[in-house]
Amino acid sequence: MNMIDSEAPIARYLTPDLVQLILPYLSSRDLRNLSQTNRYFHKLLDFKASNILWHELFHKAFSLSMCDEEPLTTSLNQGFLGCSEAIMRTRFADLDWAELYQMRAQRFEFYSWGCIKHARLGFTPNSLDSIPEGSLNSGGIRLQFGFNRPIKVPWPESDSPGTQNSIVHVSAGGFSFNILTKSGKLYTTGTTYSGGHRGPGPANGQSDYSLFAEEVRDAEQSFRRNLNPIAVSGNLMPINLTGTMPRGFQSPSRNLETPHADIYAQLSELEKANELLPGNDHVRRLFPADAINLYQKEFSGGVLDLNRLNSVKLISVSSGRSHILALSDENKLYSWDGPEVEHGVRIEFHELDGSAHRPIMKIGSGWNYNCVLVYGVGLLVWSSREPTRKGDCSAYANYKIIPGTENIGGDERIVDFACCTDGCVLYINAKGEVLYLYANEHVTAFKPPVEGKMVKIVGKYETLVIFTELGCYSLKIHAGHVIENSIVALDTDDIEGRFVSIATGDYHTIGLTSQGKIYTWGLESELCGCLGLGSGQDIVERRQLGRFESSRSIRVTKPAPVEMDCNYTCVAVSAGGWQSGALIMRH
Incomplete structure (x- = not known):
């Protein structure tokens, strides 16, 4: 130069x-x-x-x-715009980017609907000031199933025009929503993100080291030693069950020991990191273990370092059925992957350098596994990891590299991937002609009957969505195979704008159009309300959108618009097990 x-x-x-x-x-x-x-x-x-x-x-x-949930940016969205950029530019063409930034940061709010179990929506019927009439599916006062229309989740306003409380992204798991803010904080809704199920954490028979379990165990052993039967002349005194002291008994002289240390002191300190969202007890913050000094090797007792809690800034989050994967701005992975994992474990890979020389390009979570695309290495997949050791905040993943995915240039470069059930990873390269499926440690190729070059894919559980330059399609994945005759074109004439983003749950799908409008379809089980189309009677009789498959399950086969009581613009959607969410601005 x-x-x-x-x-x-x-x-x-x-x-x-x-x-x-x-x-x-x-x-x-x-x-x-x-x-x-x-x-x-x-x-x-x-x-x-x-x-x-x-x-x-x-x-x-x-x-x-x-x-x-937000696929790699492609030319599909108006010159490499992200989905939210494309929608905002389309809906508010007369505003400049400074105005669009402030609007996105300050006026968009999180709405959720669907199953109310475990308070997964970020609220409960009892925590809301009021419930819109007809929005709660129920069989009486004591039998409540879910909200059938979008309900605003209580969320504090931004601290300043700097918008640090602004929600950047919402990822839906099997039992919760996981919410990422502009300041890099991660929050989860409800009482459990795992539902009590094991995720891709320690393999069966293994468990992470627990500082508090060790302290409690040592204290209990010490306590039992202090309560041993009194030794007399080297022999143990026989146990007397009469309730009276034997004649001639003399109590041996013994100094009382000082009270043992508070075995819950460390736990009490850690409880200070249990940060609830101001004004909403059904949303709490998740911390990586790296941000908590009590886990560190050099820690020798004391108090929680509150200044350290914000030391890790997260920039991406993905959710599986019962686990969460997040990426920091320092290229570090953190995993919440089981009922016992309260603070994110840093994931490392044997024989790979986790520094910026091998940046992680994208993260994804399947039903019970994780996958990441590492620059120059390829797609790494794991369904378990080693347990954490004493003084460590990290653990090595038991990973495999999908062969042929390491290319960083040319037509063979991986441009997108999606995670479904049964350990299935689907991916496409820059050429965009073939869909690759990795399952049971084998790669197979499938050329789907779609129009145009494939540019991005989205998947969860048994549903995969393919975006091409000309259209949008869905197909089914089952038992490690692509069901070839299941492909369905999703773009139809009655949809307001084309789909630019799609989220899939276990049995339902949410589509977001270029006009910022929400469409849903699929199965709504047990009147959980996950479609957001109203009550069963609204869906089947008033709007005639679907049919009852049983007394409490409804099937909607074509994308149907979600109604609100005002005009609105949506910039992001998410779908979990039996719940749905969206970032919406009312206007």
Whole structure:
């Protein structure tokens, strides 16, 4: 590279179009610093007036491309815009990016609907100030199933125009929603993210080290030693069951020991990290173990370091049936993967360097396993890990690398993948002609009958959705196989705009259009309300959208619009086991 002539204007070498190409590689802090370098950069990157800058800030803050619910950004969305960018640009074409940023940060709220068990929606019928008439499916006061329309989840307003409380992404698991904020905090709804089921944590027969279990065990052993029968002349005194002391008994002289240490002191300290969402006891924050000094090797007792709790900033989250996977801005993976795992375990890989030299491009969670795309290595899959050891916050995954996925350039480069049930990982390369399926440690190729090049895929449980340059399709995955005759085209004439994002639950699907409108279809089991289309009578009789498959299960076969009591715009949808969620602005 030739050296830049110091006397020549910098604009000759770094034209605005080149600067714009560089922006995605800079952090928000770097952008601000660059804007203060000289007049040229200040004009280009003026935080008050630069449309280029605010578009890049919007993209960095709200257009995730590193998790399965928001697929990798493609040209399908108006020139490589993320889904939320494309929707906002379409709906509010007269606003500049600074205005769109503030609108996205301050006015969009989280709505959920579906099964109310375990308070998974982020609220319960009793915690709401009021319940819209007809929105709760029930069989009487004591038999309540779920909310059948979107209900706003109580959430605190932003601390400032800096929007640190803004929700960036919502991922739905089998029993909870997992919510990521702009400040890098992760929250989960309800009483359990696992439902009591084991995720891809320690293999059967193994368990993570527990500092508190060890302290309780040692204390109990010490307590039992102190209560041993009194030794007399080297022999144990026989147990007397008469209730009277034997004649001539003399109590041996013995000094009472000082009270043992509080065995719950450490646990009490750790409870300080149990941070509930202000104003909503049904949403709590999840912390990686790395952020808690009590887990560290160098910790020798004391109090919880509260300043350290915000040391890990998470930038992506994905949810399986009973586990959560998250990625930090330092390229570190954290896993909540079982009923006993309260704080995220850092996942490492034998023989792989976890530094920035091997960046993680995307994370995904299947029914009971995880998968990540590592640059230059390929797709790594694991369904168990080693247990954590004393003084460690990390554990090694028992992973396998899917062969042929390591290419970083050309037509063979992996551009997207999706995780379904039975350990099935599906992926496509840049050529976009073949769908690859990894199952039972074997790779098979399938060329689906779709129009156009495949550009992104989304999946969960037994449903896979394929986006092409020309349309959108769904097909079924079962027992490690693609069901070839199950493919269905999802774009129809009665949908307002084409689908730009789709989320799949166990048995239902949510589609989000380019106009920011929500459509749902599939099976609503046990009147759980996960379709959000109203009561059973509304769906079957009033709107005539579906049919009863049993007395409490409803089938809707075609995408149907979710109704609200006002005009609205949605920028993200999520689907879990029996629940649904969306980020919505009412207007």
